[in-house]
Amino acid sequence: AYQDLAKHDLSSLRYFVAFSRADAIEAHLGVKAANLYGITEGLVLISHPDDPPRARHTTQGRPGYTAEEIRILKAGTDEEAAPGEVGELCFRGPSSLRGYYSAPGQTREALTADGFVRTGDLARAHRIEGRLYYSFEGRLKDNINRGGEKFGTEEVENFIRQHPAVADVAVVAMPDEMLIERACAYLVARPGMKAPDVRSLAAFLEKLGLAKFKFPERIELLESFPVTRVGKLDKARLRETIAEKLAREKNAAA
Structure with missing residues (x-):
């Protein structure tokens, strides 16, 4: 929790929106708060200030535009999941992605046959006081969702492998209360060489032209x-390991 909150005048603050932990934010600030979900392909989920606390705190909300259509599909299919079942979040609307320029193969992978965008995110529908809200339940693909900007780990790994001191690399998502996820790079250093730290690796990746929002923000060293x-490669175990380590560090600092 922010320790200097009392030093600030928050009298004009009416509503606070974050990617997660809206319940804790609301308790800390004393104003209504809600979780949200957004991706660059054209979807925003958010709860309104007058929505019930259960919706604002336990889901990412509902579409920001009434024209947005949402489907929860069984992973890898065009078949709708049963009500309340976890599946891939798919959407279609006025501002949604229509396809990739000169890339028909990518377009076929990204869209269903009837034009719904496959987000690669797992979600569940909840009916609360007569309205449908959607909760984020995890990742379907090996991607990282950093504040709504999604990118594949394979691309980042291919860049990092060009570093002369890196023998092997595995990039995974680590949980983040502000941005949903950040990138964590597990590195195996070459014998007799020192693995790069976060700052030097960022400088190396910048020279290669990798977008900055894809840079790993934490490095963990392993022998194998x-x-x-x-x-x-057991990436699920690596994700669990960093999530547990972050939780221990947070508890120790509390």
């Missing part, structure tokens, strides 16, 4: 990566 029973 965990693998699944079939020998594949």
Whole structure:
């Protein structure tokens, strides 16, 4: 919690919107707060100030425009999930993505047959006091959603692998109360070489032309990566590890 809150005049503040923890923000500030969801492909979910606390605090809200259509589809299909079931959040509306320029293959992957945008995010529909609201339930793809800007981890990994001191890399999403997720890079250093820190890696990636919002904001060093029973990189375990470590650090600082 912000310790110097009493030093500021918040008398004009009526409503506070964040990506998560609206309940804690509302309790701390003493004004109504809500979670939201937004992506650059054209969808914003948000609760209104007069919506019930359960909607504002436990979901990301409802479409900001009445013309937006929402579907929750079974992962990898065009089949709608059962009511209340977790599935891929898909949407269609006046401002939604229509396709990628000169990239028909990407367009087919991004849209359903009838033009709904596949977000790659898992969601659940909730009917609260007669209205449908949607809660974020996780990631379907190996992407990172940094404050609504989504990017693939594979692209970032390919850039980092060009660093002379990096033998291997795995980039995963780590939870963040303000931005939903940030990028964490697990690195294995080459023998006899020192792995880069966050600042030097950022300078290296900037020279290569990677967009700054994709830069890893934390680095964890390992001697080797965990693998699944079939020998594949276990990114789920890496995500769990960094989430648990962040929680321990937060508790220790409280």
